[in-house]
Amino acid sequence: MEPLHIPQLAKRHERTLEIIVDATIPEFDTLTPVRGKVIIKHGGTYLDVSAQAETIVTLKCDRCLQQYNHRLELDTSEIIWLEEADEEPARRGMEVRTDPEDLVDSLVPDGHFDPNVWLYEQLCLSLPLRQLCAKDCAGIIPPQEPDPGPSEAQRLMDSRWGILGTLKQQISE
Ligand SMILES: [Zn+2]
Numbered sequence: 001m002e003p004l005h006i007p008q009l010a011k012r013h014e015r016t017l018e019i020i021v022d023a024t025i026p027e028f029d030t031l032t033p034v035r036g037k038v039i040i041k042h043g044g045t046y047l048d049v050s051a052q053a054e055t056i057v058t059l060k061c062d063r064c065l066q067q068y069n070h071r072l073e074l075d076t077s078e079i080i081w082l083e084e085a086d087e088e089p090a091r092r093g094m095e096v097r098t099d100p101e102d103l104v105d106s107l108v109p110d111g112h113f114d115p116n117v118w119l120y121e122q123l124c125l126s127l128p129l130r131q132l133c134a135k136d137c138a139g140i141i142p143p144q145e146p147d148p149g150p151s152e153a154q155r156l157m158d159s160r161w162g163i164l165g166t167l168k169q170q171i172s173e
Pocket of ligand 1: 064139
């Protein structure tokens with residue numbers, strides 16, 4: 001996916017671009033390609049970017065430290081404001097109902113939007129905070145000590161007693 005020139009997006013039919021994704025995302029290790037779609041809508045003063053995608057990642061269990069495969073399902077959207085660095089932010093005059101925490105991202109209106117970088121960030125955010133291979137993972141199980149059997153001294157002792165026993169038996173016969 002190439003970075004997109006933002007003004008070009010505004011010229012598209014319905015100001016929307018839908019990208020079918022079936023690719024590996026740089027820097028994000030997955031077992032299968034990331035498959036799904038990213039939809040970018042130019043809203044004049046903002047980009048409305050949404051994605052539905054899925055892939056399989058290999059994670060390490062927090063409890064038992066074993067690796068396991070996890071299906072990652074992405075279904076997210078984000079508003080990215082378009083504002084000049086020195087411009088009064090467009091959002092100031094608007095009533096914004098969404099949590100402002102979600103609106104930290106902004107781009108310059110004649111800049112580029114890189115779907116790869118955006119998707120990478122969304123995938124990172126969708127990783128489970130608590131990584132467990134199974135809900136009932138028992139954690140690290142200490143390796144079973146193989147039964148060492150009787151020690152060398154013990155065996156020697158036993159065989160001596162054995163000889164004694166045989167002798168005793170012979171004497172009494
Ligand atoms: Zn585990």
